[in-house]
Amino acid sequence: MTLSKTEQRLNRILGLVPWVLANPYPKVDEVIERFGYSGRKELAKDLNVLMVCGVPGYFPDDLTFAQIKDDEVVLDLADYLSRPLKLTPSEALGLLSAALAVAGTSEGNEALDRAIGKLTNSLMPDAEPPVAAELPREPECLSTLRQAAGEGQVLEITYVSTNINRTTIRDIEPISVHVSIGNWYLHAFCRRANDHRTFRVDRIRSVRVTDQKFQTPSEPPDFRFKGYTPSADAIYARLALGRKARWLTEYYPVDVLEDTGEELIVRIAMSDARIGARLLLRLGNQARLVKGEEVREETIRLQQAILSRYKQ
Amino acid sequence: MSRPLERLINLLAYLVDSPSPVTSEQIRQTIPGYDDLSDSAFHKKFERDKASLRKLGFNLTLVPTDIWKVEFGYVIPDENFLSIDLTEEERSALALAVHMVRSGGWPAGAMPLLKLGGARVADPNLPVGYSLGLDSDYPALIFQAILERRVLSFSYRGHDRELCPYAMRHLRGNWYFAGAEPGEPDQVRTYRMDRAEGFKLHTKQQAFKPPKGYRAQDVLSSMPWEDPVARQALIRCHTRLAWWVKDRFPGTTAVKYGSDPDWTTLEVPYTNSGLLLDRLIDLDDMAVILEPADLRAEMIDRLKALVV
Numbered sequence: 001m002t003l004s005k006t007e008q009r010l011n012r013i014l015g016l017v018p019w020v021l022a023n024p025y026p027k028v029d030e031v032i033e034r035f036g037y038s039g040r041k042e043l044a045k046d047l048n049v050l051m052v053c054g055v056p057g058y059f060p061d062d063l064t065f066a067q068i069k070d071d072e073v074v075l076d077l078a079d080y081l082s083r084p085l086k087l088t089p090s091e092a093l094g095l096l097s098a099a100l101a102v103a104g105t106s107e108g109n110e111a112l113d114r115a116i117g118k119l120t121n122s123l124m125p126d127a128e129p130p131v132a133a134e135l136p137r138e139p140e141c142l143s144t145l146r147q148a149a150g151e152g153q154v155l156e157i158t159y160v161s162t163n164i165n166r167t168t169i170r171d172i173e174p175i176s177v178h179v180s181i182g183n184w185y186l187h188a189f190c191r192r193a194n195d196h197r198t199f200r201v202d203r204i205r206s207v208r209v210t211d212q213k214f215q216t217p218s219e220p221p222d223f224r225f226k227g228y229t230p231s232a233d234a235i236y237a238r239l240a241l242g243r244k245a246r247w248l249t250e251y252y253p254v255d256v257l258e259d260t261g262e263e264l265i266v267r268i269a270m271s272d273a274r275i276g277a278r279l280l281l282r283l284g285n286q287a288r289l290v291k292g293e294e295v296r297e298e299t300i301r302l303q304q305a306i307l308s309r310y311k312q
Numbered sequence: 313m314s315r316p317l318e319r320l321i322n323l324l325a326y327l328v329d330s331p332s333p334v335t336s337e338q339i340r341q342t343i344p345g346y347d348d349l350s351d352s353a354f355h356k357k358f359e360r361d362k363a364s365l366r367k368l369g370f371n372l373t374l375v376p377t378d379i380w381k382v383e384f385g386y387v388i389p390d391e392n393f394l395s396i397d398l399t400e401e402e403r404s405a406l407a408l409a410v411h412m413v414r415s416g417g418w419p420a421g422a423m424p425l426l427k428l429g430g431a432r433v434a435d436p437n438l439p440v441g442y443s444l445g446l447d448s449d450y451p452a453l454i455f456q457a458i459l460e461r462r463v464l465s466f467s468y469r470g471h472d473r474e475l476c477p478y479a480m481r482h483l484r485g486n487w488y489f490a491g492a493e494p495g496e497p498d499q500v501r502t503y504r505m506d507r508a509e510g511f512k513l514h515t516k517q518q519a520f521k522p523p524k525g526y527r528a529q530d531v532l533s534s535m536p537w538e539d540p541v542a543r544q545a546l547i548r549c550h551t552r553l554a555w556w557v558k559d560r561f562p563g564t565t566a567v568k569y570g571s572d573p574d575w576t577t578l579e580v581p582y583t584n585s586g587l588l589l590d591r592l593i594d595l596d597d598m599a600v601i602l603e604p605a606d607l608r609a610e611m612i613d614r615l616k617a618l619v620v
Contacts, residue, residue, distance in 0.1 A: 006316045007364050008423070013321070014368065015426035022429075034430035053321040055329040056342045080325040083393040084427050088369045089459055090452035091424030097444050097451075097482060098413035099406055107412065107440075112405035115398060119406075122396040123459060130458045132528035133482040135442055137562075142440075149439035164553065164596050178441040182485025202559060221439055250506060274596075282590050285617035299620045305597035310612050 012036075013046055017081040025072045044068060047075075055080060092123055093131065101133040106142075135179050141207045142177060145186055149174040149221075154191075154212035158205040162272040167205055168192070173214040176221035177201065181251075187221070189214075228253055230269035237276050237292030238267050245286035248279070265290065273298035281306070319345040320361055324370070324388075333377045333385025369427075398428055407431035413442050444482050453511050454480055454489050461521070463494055463514040469507055476520035479528040480505075490531040497523060502532050542581045545588060545607055549599035551576040557599070560591055577602070589614060 003011065016035050020026060028040060037043045047066040054063035054077065065076040087095065099116045102108060120129045148155050155174055158167050172188040175196075179185070184201035230236075230253070240263040241248055249256060249266060258265040270276050276295035280287055281303060289296055322343050327334055340346045340354050349357060362372055370392050377383040398406070403425075410425055411433050425431060445451070457464040458477045465474050477491035478500070487505035492498065497520065546567075549557055554576045558564045563581045582588040589611055592599045601608045 003367060003423070004364070006320070007367055009317055010320055010364070011368050011423055012426050013317075015428070015430055019429040030432075033432050035426055036430070049315075049317050049321070053318050053325060055325050058344070080328045081321075084396075084429070085369045086392055086394040087424050087427060088367075088452075089456035090449075091369070091427070092459070093452050093455040094413075094446055095406060095410060095424050095428075097446070098442075099409045101442055101444060101482070102409035102412055107408065109405060111399070111401040112409060115402035115406045118396050118398060118402070122394065128479075128525070128527040130479045130528055131455065131481065132479070132531070133444055136484065146440055150437075160556070164556075164594065164598060174439070176439040176441060178443065180443045180485070181445075205555065216437075218437075221437065221441065278593050278596075280618055280620065281593050281615060283618070284614040287618075289620045296620050299618070302596060303615055303618065303620075306593070306600075307612070307615050309597050309600040310608070 009046060009049075013050065014081060014085050016046070017050070017075065017078050018084045020073055020075045021078060021082050025074065028068055028071050028073060031073050040068070043073075047073070050075075050078065087123075092119070095119060096123070096129065097131055097133040100129065100131065101135050104134055105138060136182055136184060139184055139201045139204075141201070141204060142184075144207050144209065145174050145177050145201070148209060149176060150216070152214050152216040154210045154214055155188075156208040156210050157199070158207075159199060160203045160205055162274055171210065171212070172197075172199075175217060178221075228269075228271070231271070234269045234271060235273050235276070235292070235294050236267060236269055237295040238265065238290040239280070240265050240288040240290050241283075242286040245283045248283075248287075252279075263288075270295075274302070277302045315345075316361075316364075319343060320364060323361060324365070327372070327386060327388045333375050333387050335377065335383060335385040339386070394427065396428065400431075403429060403431040407433050408438075411438065412440060413444050413446075445485065445487060450505055450508075450511055451480070451487050453513065454487075454505065457513050458489075460513075460517045461519055462517055463519050464491075465510075465512040465514065466503075466508045467510045468503055473503075473508075475501070475503075476522075478522040478526050479531050481528050481531040483532060488532050491522075494520065497521075500526075500530075542583050543585075543604070545580045545582055545601060546603040547578045547580050547592070547599055548575055548602055549578060549595060550574060553595055553598050554578060556595065557591075561588070585610060 012035055016031070019034075020031070028043065031037070032039060032043055047068065050064040050066035052063065056062070061077070064078045065074065066078070067074050096116065096119050099112055099119065103112050103116060116129065120127070124130060145155070147153070152173075155172050156169060157172055158169050160167050170193075171191040173191070174186060174188045176187045177184065178187070186199040186201050186204070188197060188199065189195070190197040238257070239248075242263060246264055248254065249264070252268055254266040254268045256264060256266050268276065273294040276292065277299040280289060280295070280299050289299065323339065326339065326342060336358065339358065340349075346354050346357065365372060370388060372386045373389055374384045375387055377385045406428070407425055454464065454477060456462070458479060461476070463474055464477050465472070467473070474494055475491040476494055476497070477489050480487060480489040488502055489505060490500055490502040492500050547557065551574055554566060557578055557580060561580045561582060565579050567577050567579050580588070585607055588607070592601065592611070601611055
């Protein structure tokens with residue numbers, strides 16, 4: 001649910017007022033940082049609004065007093081807003097699931113566990129948390145990647161490409177590490193490709209910290225997952241998926257062309273025919289290749305190669 | 313002309329401060345910004361303001377102003393307010409967690425944290441982040457049904473369902489929720505959120521009680537596709553790729569076998585044979601199952617089953 005600008009301002013004021021009333025005369029800088037104001041001017045704007053608000057009558061004694069004075073925030077006659085507002089289900093879920101997910105990682109600590117307990121108790125007294133959130137196991141190289149991204153150290157990674165027999169060694173400038181759809185990804189500037197690249201962390205064979213430095217971005221990292229977007233030389237295939245293979249549409253970028261009830265006909269794009277071949281071999285009798293000569297040839301080659309290992 | 317923000321704060325102040333329910337007519341005459349409007353303009357604006365407050369968490373409730381129940385007025389019941397007492401340390405821990413979990417690229421819980429008194433984020437440029445798939449409205453809707461114990465209707469793969477939802481769980485990049493059909497509290501079923509659509513909350517609150525001791529960890533606690541007992545497979549794979557198998561199957565150990573240094577034999581624990589086969593196919597012809605015989609046969613069957 002998106003909030004309008006007015007609603008966002010009100011939400012922040014409704015958090016600010018009870019906190020200042022409970023912690024009187026806070027320093028302006030602390031208030032700015034704690035409530036995410038861009039600066040003094042933006043904070044003063046909200047305080048000015050409070051100055052013309054209050055309880056009916058609207059005489060000076062009914063209106064809130066809110067000002068910045070000697071570098072402190074002064075607030076009075078705002079008792080009507082002294083209690084913090086309860087969390088909406090959406091807010092409670094955002095907070096609680098974030099806390100539960102992080103509690104299971106190396107960032108978890110006792111304070112977070114206590115916060116989870118208090119949050120749960122305020123939502124459903126005397127009940128178990130009605131929500132759980134787990135992240136995939138942290139990869140071993142996580143702390144190296146994280147430190148290098150924070151300190152601007154260039155890393156040399158050995159990366160396994162689509163062809164399992166080929167590894168590439170690349171100098172990269174790590175920007176961020178994130179979890180999306182159950183996997184760990186590394187976003188970096190790849191000096192070899194001279195462009196930004198997203199790497200799957202479980203395909204990184206090894207990481208070496210080099211003595212080269214790079215300028216870390218000043219902006220906070222953008223963790224949006226950028227899935228595969230077919231390039232001009234992408235390979236396409238048409239597959240017929242049986243009932244047990246329909247999950248494919250949830251994980252791969254496919255266009256559904258037809259649903260016969262029995263089968264789902266999809267068009268799938270890939271960067272390498274081998275991806276399609278492995279997919280078909282994984283699906284076995286749950287899928288058929290309808291169209292795509294490159295994928296057909298690669299599938300037959302791979303099928304024969306693996307089967308020949310079983311003849312020995 | 314009063315600005316919307318002032319009008320909303322004044323409206324809240326009036327309702328919180330008033331000892332008795334306030335009628336819409338009283339609101340109209342009292343709050344600057346409503347008093348100079350026509351009937352229809354007032355109602356339109358008042359409805360919009362109520363919707364804004366509802367989005368933030370205020371539920372304005374209509375109650376009779378006296379025992380004859382002729383006139384109704386608005387109140388903000390006590391349950392609209394939060395009673396939680398977090399220490400500074402706990403708030404900071406929450407702030408960090410919220411900062412790491414992203415929704416559509418940006419912190420998902422930053423706004424609600426303000427309600428709890430805000431917090432300083434130690435390192436706003438922290439290069440680690442998690443996505444919990446909270447971009448859609450569905451998880452919040454399911455959570456509301458769980459909190460308020462309301463029956464949930466939805467369509468699951470083309471079938472209409474009614475469910476008393478007990479708990480939800482984010483696992484392997486997906487949200488799952490579990491509960492039972494009304495009247496069958498012990499027949500717990502699990503659903504994957506992204507396969508469901510058309511969610512509707514029934515109006516009645518406290519419509520059911522979850523079984524005692526039911527926990528969110530019980531959602532999908534036994535994976536239907538996983539064998540509860542781990543088995544061991546003997547896999548021969550190219551030495552260069554042994555790390556790949558070890559990474560994906562914790563507990564894998566190398567055993568001595570044969571004399572060719574290019575090939576290594578691994579003892580691999582697994583609970584799901586399908587998953588093991590999938591992962592081995594990713595290794596192309598660089599891996600082969602030696603034992604157990606049934607797993608080996610399963611792989612051969614799978615490979616032969618495909619007709620291209």
